[in-house]
Amino acid sequence: MYIVALKVIFKEQIEKYRLHHQLRREMEIQTSLRHPNALRLYSWFHDDERIYMILEYAHRGELYRELRKTGHRTEKQAATYIASLAQALAYCHEKDVIHRDIKPENLLLDHEGRLKIAGFGWSVQSKSKRHTMCGTLDYLAPEMVENKAHDYVVDNWTLGILCYEFLYGVPPFEAESQTDTFRRTVKVDLSFPSTPQVFAEAKNLISRLLVKDSSKRLFLQKIMKLPWIIKNADPMDKCSKLDL
Structure with a gap:
């Protein structure tokens, strides 16, 4: 037996919000991706009222739900998730895919705790610079x-x-x-609380990614070679239920 997930989209909503192009692009991009940390879109079909997307089933659901339930992660859990994301995003970027809406609600966990990127609704496949402001408030880059x-x-x-x-x-x-969040983002008003205690190597990684000049942000390929990742990330790419 093979379990999949069905994402159901009402055609009425697509018409109302004129999402035809965005949905087609999402489906084309996600169908083309083949990476263990990117949620697979196997196929789709439709009837008179709905479109059905046949997706890989992520048994444990959204990472957002687990974060809200238990708060912050341990450094080993955080490093494992960041390593998984860095590898998946590097793969996407090699295929000229920009996700543009990475957030906990768009990160799913399978039955083994392996992280899967989902939510490709704002993704685009392009070699050129883009101009559409999209994504989610707390995660928007300064540009x-x-x-x-x-x-x-x-x-x-x-x-x-x-x-x-x-x-x-x-x-x-x-x-x-929203205004204050935008102001802090543009200023890169970054500070690290004294608790919980976090190693300097992790703070350094964050500081090298949260750089206003986009050309100076840390390359994803370099993340896997950082001592904090090597020391803490699970090489099997999993966070078990017990870890959480």
């Missing part, structure tokens, strides 16, 4: 906030945001209002 052209390194920025959130339980630039 998006300032309505400047952007490329694949917006995903590198988001990886830094997630590393911070995994270790401290909240995104680094979270604020009372």
Whole structure:
């Protein structure tokens, strides 16, 4: 027996919000990806009212749910997730795919605790710079906030945001209002709380990803060679239920 997931989309909603092009692009991109940390889209079909996407089944669901339940991760858990994400995003970037909406709600866990990138609705396949502001407030790179052209390194920025959130339980630039979040993002108003205690190597990784000048952000391929990743990440790419 082979278990899959069905994502159901109502055609009425696609018509109402004019999502035809975006949905087609999402399906084309996700169908083309073959990486252990990218959720597979196997196929799709439709009837008069709905479109059905046949997806790989991620038994444990959204990482967001587990983060909200238990707060921050241990350094071993965080390093394992960051290593998985770095490898998957590097693969996507090699295929000229920019995800543009990496966040805990779009990260799923399979039955072994292996992380899977999902939520390709804002993804684009392009070699050129893009201009559409898209994504989620706390995870937007400065160039998006300032309505400047952007490329694949917006995903590198988001990886830094997630590393911070995994270790401290909240995104680094979270604020009372959208305006304040934007202001802190553009200034890269980054600080590290005294608790929980986090090793300097992890803080260094975050600081090298959360750089306003996008050309100076740490390359994803270099992340796997960092001592913090080598020392803490599970080589089997898994976080068991007991770890959480």
